[in-house]
Amino acid sequence: MSDAITPLQLQGVKKHFGVTTALAGVDWSVPAGSVVGLLGQNAAGKTTLIKTALGLLRPSRGEAKIFGGPSWDMPAATKARIGYVPQVITLYPWMRVRQLINYTASFYPTWNDALASKLAMNWAIPREDKVGNLSVGTLQKLAIVLALGHEPELLLLDEPAASLDPGARREFLRTILEIAVDGRRTILFSTHITSDLERVADRVAILREGRIVYDGELDTLKDSVKRLHVTSPTPLPANFQVPGAVRLKIEGNEALVSVRDVSERLVDDIRRNYAATVGVQDLNLEDIFLELHHA
Amino acid sequence: MRNRIERSRYVQIALTYTRPLPMRIWAIAAAAYVLVILCLREMNQGPQTAVLVLGGAVAAWFGAMIPAHAKEQLADARAVLTPGFRGPHLIVPAVLFATVITALAALVVARAHAFNAQAASDDAWLPGYLALVLTMTALLAWMGHFQSPAAVFFVMLSVMPVVFAEGRAWLVAVLCGQAYRSAGALLIGSIAALAALWWRMGQMHEEMPEYARLMGPGFRLKVRMTGDPTFRRENRADAGPVESFVRQADRLDNVANVFAAPFWRRVRHWRLVIGIGRMPLFVAALLALTLVIQMVSGMRDTESRVVFPVVLSAIAPCMIVAGIWPRRWYVLAEESLRPVTRRRFILEQGAAMALEHAATWFYITAATFITALLIGTWTGPGPRLLMAVPVIAGGQVLIFGLIVWELRYRHAWLVIVPMILALSAAGAILVIGGMLAQYRHFGLMLLAGLILAAIGVAITFDAYRRWLTTEFD
Amino acid sequence: MRPGVSIHVLPNSGVPIYRQLIDQLKAQVAGGRLPAGEFLPSVRQVAEELQVNPMTVSKAYSLLERDGVVELVRGQGMRVKEAATNGKVRREAILPLLKQVAATAKQLALKPEQVVAQLKPLLEDPRHE
Numbered sequence: 001m002s003d004a005i006t007p008l009q010l011q012g013v014k015k016h017f018g019v020t021t022a023l024a025g026v027d028w029s030v031p032a033g034s035v036v037g038l039l040g041q042n043a044a045g046k047t048t049l050i051k052t053a054l055g056l057l058r059p060s061r062g063e064a065k066i067f068g069g070p071s072w073d074m075p076a077a078t079k080a081r082i083g084y085v086p087q088v089i090t091l092y093p094w095m096r097v098r099q100l101i102n103y104t105a106s107f108y109p110t111w112n113d114a115l116a117s118k119l120a121m122n123w124a125i126p127r128e129d130k131v132g133n134l135s136v137g138t139l140q141k142l143a144i145v146l147a148l149g150h151e152p153e154l155l156l157l158d159e160p161a162a163s164l165d166p167g168a169r170r171e172f173l174r175t176i177l178e179i180a181v182d183g184r185r186t187i188l189f190s191t192h193i194t195s196d197l198e199r200v201a202d203r204v205a206i207l208r209e210g211r212i213v214y215d216g217e218l219d220t221l222k223d224s225v226k227r228l229h230v231t232s233p234t235p236l237p238a239n240f241q242v243p244g245a246v247r248l249k250i251e252g253n254e255a256l257v258s259v260r261d262v263s264e265r266l267v268d269d270i271r272r273n274y275a276a277t278v279g280v281q282d283l284n285l286e287d288i289f290l291e292l293h294h295a
Numbered sequence: 296m297r298n299r300i301e302r303s304r305y306v307q308i309a310l311t312y313t314r315p316l317p318m319r320i321w322a323i324a325a326a327a328y329v330l331v332i333l334c335l336r337e338m339n340q341g342p343q344t345a346v347l348v349l350g351g352a353v354a355a356w357f358g359a360m361i362p363a364h365a366k367e368q369l370a371d372a373r374a375v376l377t378p379g380f381r382g383p384h385l386i387v388p389a390v391l392f393a394t395v396i397t398a399l400a401a402l403v404v405a406r407a408h409a410f411n412a413q414a415a416s417d418d419a420w421l422p423g424y425l426a427l428v429l430t431m432t433a434l435l436a437w438m439g440h441f442q443s444p445a446a447v448f449f450v451m452l453s454v455m456p457v458v459f460a461e462g463r464a465w466l467v468a469v470l471c472g473q474a475y476r477s478a479g480a481l482l483i484g485s486i487a488a489l490a491a492l493w494w495r496m497g498q499m500h501e502e503m504p505e506y507a508r509l510m511g512p513g514f515r516l517k518v519r520m521t522g523d524p525t526f527r528r529e530n531r532a533d534a535g536p537v538e539s540f541v542r543q544a545d546r547l548d549n550v551a552n553v554f555a556a557p558f559w560r561r562v563r564h565w566r567l568v569i570g571i572g573r574m575p576l577f578v579a580a581l582l583a584l585t586l587v588i589q590m591v592s593g594m595r596d597t598e599s600r601v602v603f604p605v606v607l608s609a610i611a612p613c614m615i616v617a618g619i620w621p622r623r624w625y626v627l628a629e630e631s632l633r634p635v636t637r638r639r640f641i642l643e644q645g646a647a648m649a650l651e652h653a654a655t656w657f658y659i660t661a662a663t664f665i666t667a668l669l670i671g672t673w674t675g676p677g678p679r680l681l682m683a684v685p686v687i688a689g690g691q692v693l694i695f696g697l698i699v700w701e702l703r704y705r706h707a708w709l710v711i712v713p714m715i716l717a718l719s720a721a722g723a724i725l726v727i728g729g730m731l732a733q734y735r736h737f738g739l740m741l742l743a744g745l746i747l748a749a750i751g752v753a754i755t756f757d758a759y760r761r762w763l764t765t766e767f768d
Numbered sequence: 769m770r771p772g773v774s775i776h777v778l779p780n781s782g783v784p785i786y787r788q789l790i791d792q793l794k795a796q797v798a799g800g801r802l803p804a805g806e807f808l809p810s811v812r813q814v815a816e817e818l819q820v821n822p823m824t825v826s827k828a829y830s831l832l833e834r835d836g837v838v839e840l841v842r843g844q845g846m847r848v849k850e851a852a853t854n855g856k857v858r859r860e861a862i863l864p865l866l867k868q869v870a871a872t873a874k875q876l877a878l879k880p881e882q883v884v885a886q887l888k889p890l891l892e893d894p895r896h897e
Contacts, residue, residue, distance in 0.1 A: 080634035099547035132534025219784035282782025
């Protein structure tokens, strides 16, 4: 049943806060079973997008849907299928860790105690400590444990690894992969750390100024966005143009062009038209992210 | 040239005090108050007391806001790192504070004088009045500075002298200049306390427990900009053993699953976190104890045995809940994602809050009323206390409605506004109840209580409708 | 992971992970380190070992299947095909690298015989086994 329905879907979603526009019309859906990285600069609207998708915020226009129903009015059964780790984590400071886990578990129809205990142990979260005394990193780990305990089918994580040290970050990514491995769960996490994403995500969405400017498979993105080094025997003309260029820099005989959709034909065309040699450089996600934000 | 830059900096800092909405509301209220007392042509004893008390409240309100705003500017890394930042940011509020409070007190006392030429002996005396206002202000400011339930409790304790007949007589003596030594001591003490507060604000750094507890105008903005360290430090301040004991954290060692539980079972479950556990019981016991001391110390007249329990029953419960609930905002987003529909979630929260309020009211009322009745005979305060119950109970419903209606706004002055609202409403209800009580007619009191409750229910229902469309950002 | 198969990926490189997997597996098949009839480690195993998304691994596997390097045996996994180890496949496997060499040689204006002359001793050097 869950496979047939898109876990998360936004249709023409706009969100304004007073005069500022956080989301400027987002049409986007997350296919079931995928691990999606939501990339964006600071203030691109990542958190707003996630909160709107979850129904914590109400779209000014358009509609946000979770498992086919409106996010704003989710039935209890739908809420039991989603997990969420917010960017700013505030839990009850006066509870002990195990008390908070008990408390959280008490709301869900299913709770995988073994999984929660295993994760808490792997991450060395002290069960008897007061939540308020935990360090930022430990608190973040605890929030992840709490969001995973009921084995949600859709997991939304807002900058989940931001406060984790490299070891914990690896462990976190490993956990995400373990959860993702059976392909039944859909995971969306926002980040501006591209290296986290390259390992675990199979899809990327790039949010820029409240719009999704790229949405697709990470591999496709890496395959299609390339940097071309064009070297011509004669100075390149001032009107040197390449179709699909996101960034173009000409210096005398040489040009550096970043293109969105590279193809053999495109490269051959440049070779032929300018009698140039063309070197094709692979770009990693960080480079691509920067190139796409340069224009 | 340098001089001009310096001056403009002070002006700029002073201007920041005109921005926050509560400050503007205060300005309007203060202007209205000043206008009224300037226009009054005559005044007898009763209104004069009202003018003095109101003037003191207006001054203390201002006095508590000024340090809160200053703290907002100083509890910040930039206050430590920017050269020459702290000085001006401490001087400006100090000057504002001293000027406005002194001017207001002088005006109030001068107006009171104007109407009371015949009996100089029970006339308000400026230093005495100022001493009382500054004491109140210093208490409020320190309470606002630490901003924790424990601080509220402490302040409630320290105003206890009012409960005793001797205490009140002493206050009057201070006010009228008969107890000038006490007035001097209060004056020096409160100024020292305020100086200490200013000194502490000048030292603000992250290690201090109150550092993260902000409630000034930039509160929301700050949360957005800093991500989470602010909350982390605040959380740490709430992780003490007292908090856990008061909240009965041990109840969470074993909790039953409530996913499919019936409505009221789930409401009880929410009270684990919405409630304040043992706090109402403690407060009730403490208030009962205070009453016992008061009566043992000689204040056994029927009037006191009616007035104090009634005032405590009307004010204490709503102040407690209004002081605690705004902090629910920090966890509402996450809690709203628990598997339950939005409608049910809001109903459950509301019902749990209503139960908590009712229980708090019940404990405090029972404790104070029974204490008042136990010492002395039923024929004394009994009938009058009984008569007060409907109005107070109906009033609590009304106040509950106001609080839940107002809580929807997640504004900068999260903690203070609901408390001010609750206090004002409770005060108004006491005045109405006091007026109606003169007729000594239970039916009338019952009717008034029912009307208050009906208004409360209507407001609560409207609040519920509005909460349905509220974002749990 | 099973002895004989060794895969390393650089997630932060510009080459997509699935492509890195394909290139390395093809090379190992072509070089005989993964002989015909051998099974590839399961998708789950590879994903957990390398800490990469399982979808990426299964994508690489299905592309290898499409290219005729491996075949799917129901219930058992991906098996290296007989034909995959023949000379044609091996020659194809080195082609992308040679293309790069050719492009660089052109940029440096090196003549073909100069490149071949330089390559030959490298191929014969026992240290490059």
